[in-house]
Amino acid sequence: MRNTWKVAKWEYKRNVKNKSFIISTFLTPVIILMFTFLPVLFSGSDDSGNEETMKVYIQDEVGVAPTVETLVNSQDSLAWDLEFTQEDQKSILSSIEENENQAFLSITEDSIESGVVEVYTSEEVTDSFFNQLQLLSQPIQAYQFEQLGLTDSQIQQVAAGVSFETLDATETSSENRVVEKSGLGESGHMVPGIVSLIVLFAIVLTGMMIFQSASQEKKEKVSEIVLSSLTPSDLMQGKIIGYFGVGLSQVFIWLGFGIPLAAWRIEDVAIVDNLLVPELLIMMLIAILGYLLFAALFVGFGSTVEDINSSSNFQGLLMMLPFLPLVFIQPILISPNGLAATIGSFIPFASPAVLILRMAMLEEWPWMEFGLAFVVLTLSVWGMIKLSGKIFEVGILLYGKNATPKEIWKWIKA
Amino acid sequence: MEQPLLSVENLGKSFKDKQVVKDVSFGVKRGKITAILGPNGAGKSTTIRSVMGIMRPDKGMVQYQNYPKQGVPHQVVGYLPEERGLYKNVKIMDIILYFADLKDYPTKKARSRALEYLKKFGLEGKDKVKVEELSKGMAQKTQFIASIIHEPELLILDEPFSGLDPVSQDVFKQEIRELAKNGTAILLSSHQMNLIEELADDLLLIHNGKTVIQGSMEEVKEQYSNYKCVIIGDNAASIFTNVPSVQNVKQDGKKTVLYLERGIHIPTWLSHMPKEVIIQEMTIDRISLHEIFVGIATEQNLMQTVGEVHA
Numbered sequence: 001m002r003n004t005w006k007v008a009k010w011e012y013k014r015n016v017k018n019k020s021f022i023i024s025t026f027l028t029p030v031i032i033l034m035f036t037f038l039p040v041l042f043s044g045s046d047d048s049g050n051e052e053t054m055k056v057y058i059q060d061e062v063g064v065a066p067t068v069e070t071l072v073n074s075q076d077s078l079a080w081d082l083e084f085t086q087e088d089q090k091s092i093l094s095s096i097e098e099n100e101n102q103a104f105l106s107i108t109e110d111s112i113e114s115g116v117v118e119v120y121t122s123e124e125v126t127d128s129f130f131n132q133l134q135l136l137s138q139p140i141q142a143y144q145f146e147q148l149g150l151t152d153s154q155i156q157q158v159a160a161g162v163s164f165e166t167l168d169a170t171e172t173s174s175e176n177r178v179v180e181k182s183g184l185g186e187s188g189h190m191v192p193g194i195v196s197l198i199v200l201f202a203i204v205l206t207g208m209m210i211f212q213s214a215s216q217e218k219k220e221k222v223s224e225i226v227l228s229s230l231t232p233s234d235l236m237q238g239k240i241i242g243y244f245g246v247g248l249s250q251v252f253i254w255l256g257f258g259i260p261l262a263a264w265r266i267e268d269v270a271i272v273d274n275l276l277v278p279e280l281l282i283m284m285l286i287a288i289l290g291y292l293l294f295a296a297l298f299v300g301f302g303s304t305v306e307d308i309n310s311s312s313n314f315q316g317l318l319m320m321l322p323f324l325p326l327v328f329i330q331p332i333l334i335s336p337n338g339l340a341a342t343i344g345s346f347i348p349f350a351s352p353a354v355l356i357l358r359m360a361m362l363e364e365w366p367w368m369e370f371g372l373a374f375v376v377l378t379l380s381v382w383g384m385i386k387l388s389g390k391i392f393e394v395g396i397l398l399y400g401k402n403a404t405p406k407e408i409w410k411w412i413k414a
Numbered sequence: 415m416e417q418p419l420l421s422v423e424n425l426g427k428s429f430k431d432k433q434v435v436k437d438v439s440f441g442v443k444r445g446k447i448t449a450i451l452g453p454n455g456a457g458k459s460t461t462i463r464s465v466m467g468i469m470r471p472d473k474g475m476v477q478y479q480n481y482p483k484q485g486v487p488h489q490v491v492g493y494l495p496e497e498r499g500l501y502k503n504v505k506i507m508d509i510i511l512y513f514a515d516l517k518d519y520p521t522k523k524a525r526s527r528a529l530e531y532l533k534k535f536g537l538e539g540k541d542k543v544k545v546e547e548l549s550k551g552m553a554q555k556t557q558f559i560a561s562i563i564h565e566p567e568l569l570i571l572d573e574p575f576s577g578l579d580p581v582s583q584d585v586f587k588q589e590i591r592e593l594a595k596n597g598t599a600i601l602l603s604s605h606q607m608n609l610i611e612e613l614a615d616d617l618l619l620i621h622n623g624k625t626v627i628q629g630s631m632e633e634v635k636e637q638y639s640n641y642k643c644v645i646i647g648d649n650a651a652s653i654f655t656n657v658p659s660v661q662n663v664k665q666d667g668k669k670t671v672l673y674l675e676r677g678i679h680i681p682t683w684l685s686h687m688p689k690e691v692i693i694q695e696m697t698i699d700r701i702s703l704h705e706i707f708v709g710i711a712t713e714q715n716l717m718q719t720v721g722e723v724h725a
Contacts, residue, residue: 003516010512014504221499225560228466228493229516397468399497 003230007238011213012245025250029257054126055081055102057092062112067139078132093120100124105136112144189283191274193360195255196283200352202254203247203291204322210243210295211319214302214396223396232393240295247291283356286374290352292381294322300388303395304403314405325353336361345373348380387412417479418443419599420465420486420568425474427460427623434460435471435623440616442568442599447590449614450603451707457623458603459496462572465601466493478568489517492566496573496603498557500545506532507541510560519564531559535585551582558586562593569593571602575609587613607704621710634703641680642701643672647692658686668694673701 015021058068065084072082085092089106096102104120111117117140119133145155217223226235263271297318305315328350331340336358344354351373359365394411395403403411418441427435435457442448450458464471467485478486500509507528514524532538535555545553554577562569571590575583583606590613594600604610610617617634619627627634640661651665654672662673674683680698 006512006515010515014501018503216502219499220502221495221497222501224463224468224495224497225493225499225513225557226516227468228491228495229488229513 001234003234004237004241007226007230007235008241008245011239011242015209015243015246016249021246021250025253029254052101052126053079053081054129054132055083055099057083057085057096057102057104059086059089059092059104059106059108060084061106061108062143064107064139064143067142068136071135071139075135078135079126080132096120096122098122101126103129107140112140112147115144189277189279189360189362191271192277192280192283193356195259195275196280196287196356197353197360198254198258199248199251199284200287200290200356202251203244203287204294206243206247206250207291207294207298208319208322209246210239211298211302211305213239213243214299214392215305215307218303218306218396218399221399227397232396233389235396236299236389236392239299240292243295244288244291279359283359286352286355286359286377289377289381293348293352293377293384296381296384296388297321300384300391300395301408303392304398304408306399306402315402321349325350325357328354329357332357332361337366342369345369346376348377348384351377390414416443419479420601421475421477422461422465423475423477425461425464425471425476427457427464427469427471433623435464435620438474438618438620438623438625440618440625440628442601443616444567444599445594445597446615447594447600447602447613448616448618449610450601450618450620451605451607451610451703452603452620452626453707453710454605456620458620459572460623461620462570462601462603463495466491466570468495486568489564490567492561492564492569494557494561494569494571494574496576498554500553500556500560502546503544505542505544506537506548506556509545510556510563513560514563517564517566524563527563527565528559531563534589535559550577551579554578555582555585558589566598568599568601571600573603573605575604575606583609607702607707611703619707619710626710627706637676640676640701641674641678641698642705643674644695644697645670645672645691645693646695649691653688653691657688659683 058065060068069082069084072078072080089104092104096104100122101124102122103125106118117136121129142155217226223235259271259275301315301318324347325344328340328344331338332344332354335341341354341358344350345358347354355370355373355377359370390412391408394414395408420442421439422441423439425435425438426433438457438461440448440450450461452458460469463469464474465476465486467476467488476485481487507525510528511521511524514528515521529541532541535558537552537555540548540552545556548556558574561571574586574590578586587609590600590602594615602613611631614631616630617627618625627637629637646668647670648668649670651663651670654660654663654670657672659675659678660672661675664671664673
């Protein structure tokens with residue numbers, strides 16, 4: 001074990017001092033920030049479109065005006081200049097025709113009954129006007145229910161259903177944003193979830209560096225010198241722990257910048273309060289298990305490859321495994337407890353990311369299922385370390401060629 | 415007799431169906447240099463790796479003096495493998511200190527020893543240079559320093575001279591001798607017979623995994639260094655059939671080599687030379703280690719050809 005720490009310390013120092021580590025640590029956040037903010041800059045025209053004021057005339061015959069007004073005023077993003085009018089419809093319509101960005105809504109007893117509100121607009125309207133219009137369905141529907149004589153609790157019940165439909169109706173605009181928003185509102189686990197996912201992502205990436213490290217150890221023929229002082233399992237474990245440290249350092253630097261930045265930019269959510277919850281520990285534990293799984297896989301198979309450029313498709317395929325969870329993201333976002341989510345939780349190479357994502361989205365955790373998935377993941381990590389140990393022991397000393405899957409299988413059986 | 419520091423008994427190792435090392439036994443004594451010789455594929459490196467515990471031998475014993483377990487205690491053994499290299503993007507001093515640390519050798523002491531050796535090997539002031547900037551010879555010197563930095567009791571060098579220029583070879587030779595003089599037990603393998611002849615106290619020549627010649631350098635020379643007579647001239651091999659005390663005749667064009675029996679008297683033997691032999695040039699000298707080695711290596715080739723014919 002002492003030797004393991006020596007190797008870990010060496011690998012850590014060797015990598016952290018490396019220029020490419022320093023560059024990637026400080027460049028990655030810059031690149032991510034660039035990709036987040038560039039689209040906003042490019043879509044500047046959209047923003048200015050939104051900022052243009054929309055003049056909205058409403059002819060209210062039923063008395064929803066106060067509700068509509070409070071609703072519109074409460075929405076900061078809604079640049080509407082609301083005017084309730086009793087003027088003659090024709091004069092208003094002619095004014096609309098002549099001007100830009102104007103609309104006229106007529107809410108009458110008829111429209112309440114039929115559920116169709118007539119909207120007249122000028123030729124030019126702001127881009128998101130028709131989306132924004134959907135907001136009005138709420139007070140109007142509320143009024144509908146009132147007319148039907150429903151009690152308050154009944155209204156609430158039905159209204160809840162309606163708001164769900166509204167969510168679907170806006171799906172075409174930007175599904176992810178809507179769901180994420182609802183997630184942020186609904187689940188207090190979102191912040192620790194996102195942080196854990198970042199940690200998982202970062203340490204699995206450094207886990208991929210182990211593949212190179214093991215392969216390089218072979219290529220540079222250092223392994224035999226090192227193995228004259230310690231056992232292959234010391235060396236392997238040392239590498240896994242060392243690179244874990246490298247990954248953690250990297251992610252702490254990122255989060256050190258990221259969390260204060262996020263706390264400053266996103267005012268709606270109390271980032272720090274939400275982050276430091278007991279659930280974070282569980283998610284971090286899963287992230288660490290995820291790292292161990294991939295690190296073991298990569299150190300084992302890295303030792304079978306001498307020349308990365310000529311490595312076969314087999315080893316190349318393994319490098320794709322960390323991206324397996326991507327397959328599950330879409331289904332999980334739609335339904336965090338759906339079939340795909342459950343399946344993903346039990347596939348070892350997908351489960352760390354899938355579990356953390358689900359935990360982040362769900363307010364109530366299916367403890368039984370998560371517990372089982374956790375056990376499966378832990379067993380997979382244990383098995384993978386054993387398996388890789390066997391591969392590493394033989395592979396690291398095999399010079400001159402890359403091992404074939406058949407050879408590797410033989411080592412595992414031995 | 416002095417108890418060897420390292421004793422290897424009946425070592426055997428197979429890969430798949432092929433037995434690479436068969437029943438090899440030898441000992442390495444303190445202050446002595448033991449050399450393992452043999453053609454490529456003879457099983458030298460396999461033997462050394464089995465001793466180091468990098469490979470697990472199928473049978474046999476590797477016993478280190480006063481060490482309760484099988485194998486060698488890593489802390490007191492230095493090893494320079496045949497397949498050797500260094501991490502590329504690190505400083506020379508860092509890597510030497512890392513290897514010293516792996517042997518539990520105090521860092522402070524290791525640092526001053528490293529500086530001393532770098533100076534000795536003409537690498538003074540290079541301690542902060544990165545490994546990737548070194549020439550092959552410099553890298554090899556660094557590896558050598560790394561293998562002796564912790565003052566090992568037993569030093570195992572697998573092909574230490576390969577790829578070195580004559581000057582560096584001399585530096586290494588000098589250092590190996592000095593280490594032995596200071597009491598280090600040294601086991602080395604090499605192809606370079608002349609170097610072995612100069613350095614080794616004890617010899618082990620293996621071929622096809624089997625011990626062919628074993629003993630101290632004097633014994634081996636005594637036993638195997640017979641005379642040979644080389645005659646240049648257009649002679650048929652049949653002329654020499656009646657010459658006494660000839661073990662073997664080899665002919666290559668105009669060159670005929672007569673391998674003579676041990677303990678003959680040269681002037682007497684010369685008088686038996688047939689009168690019709692054409693002699694443009696004639697030399698008589700002792701067989702060198704080199705020739706013993708080549709003899710065994712080529713015999714292997716012959717055997718292989720025969721094997722193929724039968725197959």
